[in-house]
Amino acid sequence: MALTTKGRATRQRIIEGAAAYLRSDEPAGVTLDDIRAITGTSKSQIFHYFPDGKEQLFLAVARHEADRVLDDQQPHLGALTSWAAWERWRDSVIARYRAQGRHCPLGTLMGQVGSTPGAHEVVSTLLSQWQAHVCKGIGAMQAAGLVREALDADRVAAAFIAGIQGGVQVLMSTGHVGHLEAVLDTLLDHLRG
Amino acid sequence: MALTTKGRATRQRIIEGAAAYLRSDEPAGVTLDDIRAITGTSKSQIFHYFPDGKEQLFLAVARHEADRVLDDQQPHLGALTSWAAWERWRDSVIARYRAQGRHCPLGTLMGQVGSTPGAHEVVSTLLSQWQAHVCKGIGAMQAAGLVREALDADRVAAAFIAGIQGGVQVLMSTGHVGHLEAVLDTLLDHLRG
DNA sequence: AGTTTTCTGGACCGGCGAGTCCACTGTGGT
DNA sequence: ACCACAGTGGACTCGCCGGTCCAGAAAACT
Numbered sequence: 001m002a003l004t005t006k007g008r009a010t011r012q013r014i015i016e017g018a019a020a021y022l023r024s025d026e027p028a029g030v031t032l033d034d035i036r037a038i039t040g041t042s043k044s045q046i047f048h049y050f051p052d053g054k055e056q057l058f059l060a061v062a063r064h065e066a067d068r069v070l071d072d073q074q075p076h077l078g079a080l081t082s083w084a085a086w087e088r089w090r091d092s093v094i095a096r097y098r099a100q101g102r103h104c105p106l107g108t109l110m111g112q113v114g115s116t117p118g119a120h121e122v123v124s125t126l127l128s129q130w131q132a133h134v135c136k137g138i139g140a141m142q143a144a145g146l147v148r149e150a151l152d153a154d155r156v157a158a159a160f161i162a163g164i165q166g167g168v169q170v171l172m173s174t175g176h177v178g179h180l181e182a183v184l185d186t187l188l189d190h191l192r193g
Numbered sequence: 194m195a196l197t198t199k200g201r202a203t204r205q206r207i208i209e210g211a212a213a214y215l216r217s218d219e220p221a222g223v224t225l226d227d228i229r230a231i232t233g234t235s236k237s238q239i240f241h242y243f244p245d246g247k248e249q250l251f252l253a254v255a256r257h258e259a260d261r262v263l264d265d266q267q268p269h270l271g272a273l274t275s276w277a278a279w280e281r282w283r284d285s286v287i288a289r290y291r292a293q294g295r296h297c298p299l300g301t302l303m304g305q306v307g308s309t310p311g312a313h314e315v316v317s318t319l320l321s322q323w324q325a326h327v328c329k330g331i332g333a334m335q336a337a338g339l340v341r342e343a344l345d346a347d348r349v350a351a352a353f354i355a356g357i358q359g360g361v362q363v364l365m366s367t368g369h370v371g372h373l374e375a376v377l378d379t380l381l382d383h384l385r386g
Numbered sequence: 387a388g389t390t391t392t393c394t395g396g397a398c399c400g401g402c403g404a405g406t407c408c409a410c411t412g413t414g415g416t
Numbered sequence: 417a418c419c420a421c422a423g424t425g426g427a428c429t430c431g432c433c434g435g436t437c438c439a440g441a442a443a444a445c446t
Contacts, residue, residue: 026308028307028308029307102308110366111304114221114222115219115221115295120366120367123366123367124366124367127363127366127367155375155378155379156375156379158371158372158375158376159356159372159375159376159378159379159380161359161363161372162356162359162360162362162363162372162373162375162376163352163355163356163359163376164359165358165359165360165362165363166354166355166356166357166358166359166360166361166362166376167355167358167359168359169355169358169359169362170320170354170355170358173303173313173316173317173320174313174316174317174320178351179351179352179354179355180355182348182349182351182352182355183351183352183355183356183359185348185352186348186349186352186380186383187352187379187380187383189383190379190380190382190383
């Protein structure tokens with residue numbers, strides 16, 4: 001499929017419009033017609049740019065949102081080299097999800113695309129990148145003598161990832177950020193030893 | 194609605210059949226017709242016993258499954274009074290979710306019923322009961338002098354709940370239990386101080 | 387037995403939503 | 417100017433699925 005300048009713009013407009021829609025207004029089920037209306041396009045355009053239909057489009061949106069997740073934690077996530085930096089990161093994570101509230105764009109997307117290989121790939125990629133950043137941060141703290149060497153950096157990084165995921169999930173179910181704060185603070189305490 | 198003995202049996206058969214179906218074979222979308230086929234009932238029976246339709250039925254199944262979640266952790270969860278008991282509990286949680294694999298009955302249900310008040314109530318109830326058990330266990334350990342008093346029991350219990358949720362979520366996305374093990378072990382380490 | 391209420395089967399309806407099709411319009415190259 | 421192909425609009429198809437309806441079987445009650 002050869003895209004012209006105009007074509008690329010339209011394709012991008014569809015993805016970003018869909019993403020914005022999900023962020024603002026999470027409906028349980030998102031239909032192609034919703035996206036069509038929001039982005040001011042027609043059915044044929046959607047299938048023109050995403051020949052494989054719904055799944056392909058949703059995966060594109062999911063990848064777009066996955067990038068946002070990590071971007072929103074920068075620059076903190078990329079430089080976890082002091083306790084202050086960890087605190088700032090903690091705050092940015094909580095702020096991000098507090099703002100997002102009960103809407104979870106990625107969650108909705110995954111709910112719709114379900115358990116296709118593509119969906120797993122998007123999630124796995126996101127989580128492993130995320131974990132790698134945290135792990136690197138722990139390593140940096142150990143190198144600086146701020147965290148004890150005995151700690152298994154990768155294991156604790158995995159715990160952070162799981163904790164954040166769970167905290168966010170509880171936030172979406174109950175509307176409270178308490179669990180997310182609790183798990184982050186507890187794990188930070190553990191790092192401090 | 195007055196139910197006869199036969200009626201109660203049928204109603205129960207529908208709930209348990211649906212639950213078993215979800216446990217064994219998680220399809221992305223569960224339809225009333227699936228349940229009808231699985232349980233050997235007819236459309237009219239479903240609406241006879243669940244006049245409000247899909248949502249009411251799914252919530253009933255969800256409550257049924259939520260009970261199972263806590264039951265499956267017993268008797269360990271109810272008596273977290275020694276390190277050995279905590280280890281057994283840890284193992285039972287991991288075993289349960291390892292066996293469940295990528296299928297999450299509750300997750301599927303919640304995905305379908307979406308964000309109705311009833312769905313939130315089921316999840317909130319489950320999580321708060323779960324957390325209360327863990328919190329009580331931490332309290333018992335503190336009373337026995339096995340865990341330092343300075344620890345905020347409720348906060349750490351919240352961290353456990355969030356961690357388990359996240360670990361299970363990662364398990365469902367990637368198929369690996371590593372994150373669940375990591376977060377449980379890390380938090381247990383933290384308890385040990 | 388007779389009557390009332392519950393239980394069951396299954397045909398039917400109506401809407402929704404993914405995906406198709408075709409005619410038409412732009413746009414970029416030669 | 418022309419032409420080939422990308423871009424666009426929107427009507428249409430078709431299957432799925434939640435929900436309705438009614439007629440008949442089976443209990444329960446008196």
